[in-house]
Amino acid sequence: MIGELGRRSSIALLIHSALIQAVTFLVRPATSYRALELDVPGFALGLLAASYAVFPLLLALPIGGLVDRLGERRLMAIGSAVVLGCSAFLLFFGTSVPALVAGTALLGAGQLACVVGQQAVVANNAESARLDSAFGYLTFAASLGQALGPLAISLVGGASVRPDTNAIFLLATAMGLVLFVTTFVVSSKVSRRRRMSKGSAGAKGGAMALLKTPGVVRALATSATVLAVVDLTVVYLPALGAERGLSAATVGLMLTVRAVLSMVSRLGLGSMSRKLGRMRLLVLSLAISTVSLAVAAIPMPMWLLFVVMAFLGLGLGIGQPLTMSWLSAQAPEGQRGRALALRLAGNRVGQVVLPSAIGVVAVGLGAAGVFLASAVAVGGTMLLLRGVRLDD
Numbered sequence: 271m272i273g274e275l276g277r278r279s280s281i282a283l284l285i286h287s288a289l290i291q292a293v294t295f296l297v298r299p300a301t302s303y304r305a306l307e308l309d310v311p312g313f314a315l316g317l318l319a320a321s322y323a324v325f326p327l328l329l330a331l332p333i334g335g336l337v338d339r340l341g342e343r344r345l346m347a348i349g350s351a352v353v354l355g356c357s358a359f360l361l362f363f364g365t366s367v368p369a370l371v372a373g374t375a376l377l378g379a380g381q382l383a384c385v386v387g388q389q390a391v392v393a394n395n396a397e398s399a400r401l402d403s404a405f406g407y408l409t410f411a412a413s414l415g416q417a418l419g420p421l422a423i424s425l426v427g428g429a430s431v432r433p434d435t436n437a438i439f440l441l442a443t444a445m446g447l448v449l450f451v452t453t454f455v456v457s458s459k460v461s462r463r464r465r466m467s468k469g470s471a472g473a474k475g476g477a478m479a480l481l482k483t484p485g486v487v488r489a490l491a492t493s494a495t496v497l498a499v500v501d502l503t504v505v506y507l508p509a510l511g512a513e514r515g516l517s518a519a520t521v522g523l524m525l526t527v528r529a530v531l532s533m534v535s536r537l538g539l540g541s542m543s544r545k546l547g548r549m550r551l552l553v554l555s556l557a558i559s560t561v562s563l564a565v566a567a568i569p570m571p572m573w574l575l576f577v578v579m580a581f582l583g584l585g586l587g588i589g590q591p592l593t594m595s596w597l598s599a600q601a602p603e604g605q606r607g608r609a610l611a612l613r614l615a616g617n618r619v620g621q622v623v624l625p626s627a628i629g630v631v632a633v634g635l636g637a638a639g640v641f642l643a644s645a646v647a648v649g650g651t652m653l654l655l656r657g658v659r660l661d662d
Contacts, residue, residue: 403540
């Protein structure tokens with residue numbers, strides 16, 4: 271995947287990417303189940319959800335600066351240690367709302383450090399011609415982890431309404447240990463070389479300087495919009511299905527189809543990008559997403575909605591890795607970690623602002639209106655790409 275790292279390090283990086291997502295998607299639902307065990311009031315679940323996003327918003331830029339100064343593997347090791355520690359903390363001490371909130375917040379910080387480190391490894395070490403392909407594989411592994419986490423809950427929890435959270439946290443702790451060990455299989459040579467190079471070049475400027483770099487703001491806005499629409503699909507497709515009399519199992523299968531097609535699209539990302547060019551492919555993916563969202567708002571047979579969800583998965587799946595490679599190419603050398611962290615912070619903001627704004631539409635027009643508004647939002651991002659060079 272990444273020539274300078276070698277096959278062994280590349281595989282370790284992909285495993286690390288899958289594991290951090292699997293642990294995250296295992297621990298977060300487990301904290302909700304633990305809160306239900308404690309009979310906490312409803313607002314506490316919202317507090318748990320919000321606490322996960324707090325540290326990534328506050329720490330994204332500082333962590334981005336750390337990866338540029340300390341090196342990718344060291345930051346991944348720190349993040350893995352935090353995730354391992356918070357899993358063990360929740361296992362032994364997660365018996366109150368403050369403890370659950372603290373553990374969830376630490377999980378968010380550790381996950382952020384791991385993801386920024388992983389993306390910086392790709393941004394700093396993949397050959398320019400292989401950048402899209404490398405990010406495609408990285409995000410494919412992350413998607414795989416997001417599917418394995420909930421599956422692990424099913425295996426551990428069985429058919430019970432409230433699974434054994436101790437068993438889930440124990441599994442998360444074991445996976446966190448594997449995550450931490452896997453970090454050290456990734457070669458440290460490239461990180462040392464990058465730090466030496468930056469020491470002589472001396473990257474200057476902070477977030478404002480990055481935002482002034484041509485193309486960075488447009489890449490951030492496109493990434494945030496695409497990710498927010500993915501969240502909206504997960505939330506409002508069940509509402510759309512309920513309006514049309516579709517069963518929960520059918521809606522769940524549609525969401526699975528969307529997720530699987532997103533994963534598949536990332537496997538062939540490198541070859542598609544080389545044939546069409548990065549910007550042309552990004553525009554095409556946004557166009558497919560826009561049309562799919564708009565069509566989904568129209569009443570149709572169930573089988574046709576499955577097809578629409580498949581196309582939506584293809585379009586949205588391509589958008590995220592391409593914005594990563596676009597941003598990496600635009601950011602000055604020595605500031606790519608900071609740029610990718612800025613992207614993650616922007617994604618978090620987008621996940622709050624855009625759903626809140628579009629959700630207002632649901633009051634008057636229902637779930638179909640949300641899909642139409644999402645289509646307008648994604649279509650609007652194509653206007654951001656005007657004037658961007660279409661070659662790589």
